[in-house]
Amino acid sequence: MSPKTNFAYYSKYSRKIRRNVKIKRDLFILALMIIPVLNYLVFFVYVNARSIAMAFQMTTSQGTIWTFDNFTRFFREVQIPELDISVAIKNNFLLFIEGTVIGTPLCLLLSYFLYKKIKGYRIFRVIFFLPSIISGVVLVGLYKNIFATNGPVNEILSIIFQRQISIEWMVDDNITMYCILFFCLWSGFGGGMILYTGAMNRIPKDVLEYAKLDGCSSFRELVQIIIPMIWPTLSTQLLFSISGIFVASGPILLFTKGQFKTMTLGYFILEQVEGGSYEYPSAIGLFFTLVSIPIVLITRKIFNSTIEDIQY
Amino acid sequence: MRNRLKRNMRNKTVPETILFTVVFVIFVIYAVSLVLPFLWAFLSSLKTDDEFYEAVFALPKDWLFINYVNAFKEFKIGNTTMIGMIINSLWLTFAGTFVTVMISSGTGYILAKYPFKGSKIIYDIAIISMIIPIVGSLPATYKVVTTLHLNTPITILVLYTGGFGYNFIILNGCYRSISWQYAEASMIDGASHFRTYMKVMLPQARPAILAMAILSCIGIWNDYYTPFLYLKGYPTLALGIYQFDIIQEQRSNMPIYFCAIILSIIPILIVYTVFQDTIMNNSVAGGLKG
Numbered sequence: 001m002s003p004k005t006n007f008a009y010y011s012k013y014s015r016k017i018r019r020n021v022k023i024k025r026d027l028f029i030l031a032l033m034i035i036p037v038l039n040y041l042v043f044f045v046y047v048n049a050r051s052i053a054m055a056f057q058m059t060t061s062q063g064t065i066w067t068f069d070n071f072t073r074f075f076r077e078v079q080i081p082e083l084d085i086s087v088a089i090k091n092n093f094l095l096f097i098e099g100t101v102i103g104t105p106l107c108l109l110l111s112y113f114l115y116k117k118i119k120g121y122r123i124f125r126v127i128f129f130l131p132s133i134i135s136g137v138v139l140v141g142l143y144k145n146i147f148a149t150n151g152p153v154n155e156i157l158s159i160i161f162q163r164q165i166s167i168e169w170m171v172d173d174n175i176t177m178y179c180i181l182f183f184c185l186w187s188g189f190g191g192g193m194i195l196y197t198g199a200m201n202r203i204p205k206d207v208l209e210y211a212k213l214d215g216c217s218s219f220r221e222l223v224q225i226i227i228p229m230i231w232p233t234l235s236t237q238l239l240f241s242i243s244g245i246f247v248a249s250g251p252i253l254l255f256t257k258g259q260f261k262t263m264t265l266g267y268f269i270l271e272q273v274e275g276g277s278y279e280y281p282s283a284i285g286l287f288f289t290l291v292s293i294p295i296v297l298i299t300r301k302i303f304n305s306t307i308e309d310i311q312y
Numbered sequence: 313m314r315n316r317l318k319r320n321m322r323n324k325t326v327p328e329t330i331l332f333t334v335v336f337v338i339f340v341i342y343a344v345s346l347v348l349p350f351l352w353a354f355l356s357s358l359k360t361d362d363e364f365y366e367a368v369f370a371l372p373k374d375w376l377f378i379n380y381v382n383a384f385k386e387f388k389i390g391n392t393t394m395i396g397m398i399i400n401s402l403w404l405t406f407a408g409t410f411v412t413v414m415i416s417s418g419t420g421y422i423l424a425k426y427p428f429k430g431s432k433i434i435y436d437i438a439i440i441s442m443i444i445p446i447v448g449s450l451p452a453t454y455k456v457v458t459t460l461h462l463n464t465p466i467t468i469l470v471l472y473t474g475g476f477g478y479n480f481i482i483l484n485g486c487y488r489s490i491s492w493q494y495a496e497a498s499m500i501d502g503a504s505h506f507r508t509y510m511k512v513m514l515p516q517a518r519p520a521i522l523a524m525a526i527l528s529c530i531g532i533w534n535d536y537y538t539p540f541l542y543l544k545g546y547p548t549l550a551l552g553i554y555q556f557d558i559i560q561e562q563r564s565n566m567p568i569y570f571c572a573i574i575l576s577i578i579p580i581l582i583v584y585t586v587f588q589d590t591i592m593n594n595s596v597a598g599g600l601k602g
Contacts, residue, residue, distance in 0.1 A: 244445065
């Protein structure tokens with residue numbers, strides 16, 4: 001500030017200046033916050049309130065009425081195993097088991113060997129991440145054509161077994177869902193791999209060196225040292241897949257549109273909406289949201305209490 | 313002594329060597345299974361339609377690169393040609409990324425550096441909203457989008473203006489770690505709040521913003537779900553490939569389908585090669601969906 005500044009002048013107007021400063025600051029905050037806040041109010045608050053309301057509504061010829069019919073319909077339909085909704089619940093469990101019970105351990109092993117700098121680990125890392133950056137449309141399109149009835153896979157099998165083999169991988173009530181589960185496994189390692197190798201690389205090297213000196217085997221190293229030390233990352237991932245049990249739609253829209261016993265909850269809701277039905281899927285959504293909130297909270301508690309966070 | 317210990321640590325025991333060899337073989341098989349389909353698609357894109365069905369494995373008799381030229385004319389959904397789809401994809405990719413990154417950057421910055429009444433509550437609400445597993449909000453969202461006529465390529469950008477997701481958390485942390493003194497210095501020099509944000513603070517968060525933008529571009533370019541639900545009349549390349557696959561039952565032209573697939577992954581592969589480290593060394597990558 002120049003020495004010539006008139007301090008009397010300044011103090012006379014200082015309140016006004018300060019108010020101006022405050023207004024400018026508030027305007028700036030408003031400018032950056034108004035759109036996202038409105039978005040939140042519409043697409044989170046209003047949308048979810050509307051979902052809850054719709055779950056208890058039904059459109060009839062007399063207009064909209066309040067009712068529990070959507071829920072009674074749901075409880076009636078889940079008891080009939082042939083219906084789409086029952087198939088969907090079963091398939092969502094299958095997807096969950098594929099992701100957690102089979103996918104996560106395999107992904108941990110894969111990450112472990114990359115972390116251990118197996119021969120060619122740099123190239124493997126780049127290739128293994130490919131499915132994560134290529135569109136599901138493309139991956140499924142290729143997979144479907146490769147497993148087509150007259151496609152390469154059957155061709156290879158025919159050559160191996162020396163007879164014509166034409167398994168209908170993509171249009172069979174009994175095998176198509178398992179083909180899709182295998183697809184999810186085959187294409188689903190990328191994200192986990194990045195997170196787990198990242199977490200493993202943050203483990204201090206000397207911890208593992210001491211263990212080696214004490215004659216610790218690779219298996220014990222993985223199970224007793226590495227997994228507990230990356231537990232914060234691992235448990236967050238597990239929590240995500242648990243909270244996604246009922247949300248998951250899988251790549252069903254791309255594969256079969258729910259035919260051949262491949263319906264999932266996410267796709268079932270999508271199909272209902274596409275068909276112009278809103279109330280029934282809202283009721284199903286509300287039911288499963290209410291079921292999964294306690295599951296998520298309890299798992300969080302268990303995860304946090306069984307293994308303490310390790311500081312290093 | 314110490315040297316011997318070190319050597320012991322580095323040299324693997326015999327069972328370990330066997331284990332690593334076995335795993336190496338498995339890795340090679342898996343890697344081949346990931347790459348081979350794309351090679352097969354590329355070869356198939358150069359064949360004639362008959363050749364595709366008769367000789368699934370054979371190399372193309374003539375390498376018909378002309379198929380790619382034809383694809384631009386014949387790969388059509390409704391009135392939209394391949395060029396139209398590419399334009400739709402590019403628009404949605406860049407505009408959507410710009411909107412989503414700038415909005416998250418704004419909320420992240422304000423909640424990090426401009427505490428106001430209720431700012432802590434907003435932060436807490438954002439975190440809680442991310443954790444609650446909401447299953448069926450699609451019907452209501454769909455209704456809102458159609459009633460407000462948001463299902464056009466320009467208004468659809470409203471769907472990308474959510475500022476309280478994962479990107480927000482990352483950028484918020486990023487801005488928290490940048491010292492406020494830079495902003496103070498700039499404002500003493502007479503710069504406004506907005507100018508300070510754009511010229512001084514935002515550039516310091518550039519690494520995080522760049523990583524986020526790249527991942528967002530890949531995500532939107534690959535996304536078929538949003539266009540499928542809301543932009544059926546303006547198919548993007550991803551949606552076009554999906555729809556072409558369905559209408560194929562009537563008029564089959566497989567090589568062109570594979571041309572479209574190859575063309576759609578070329579930009580992704582280029583970005584992946586150039587920004588490989590940014591994409592893979594960032595914790596954001598874990599959330600990328602295929």
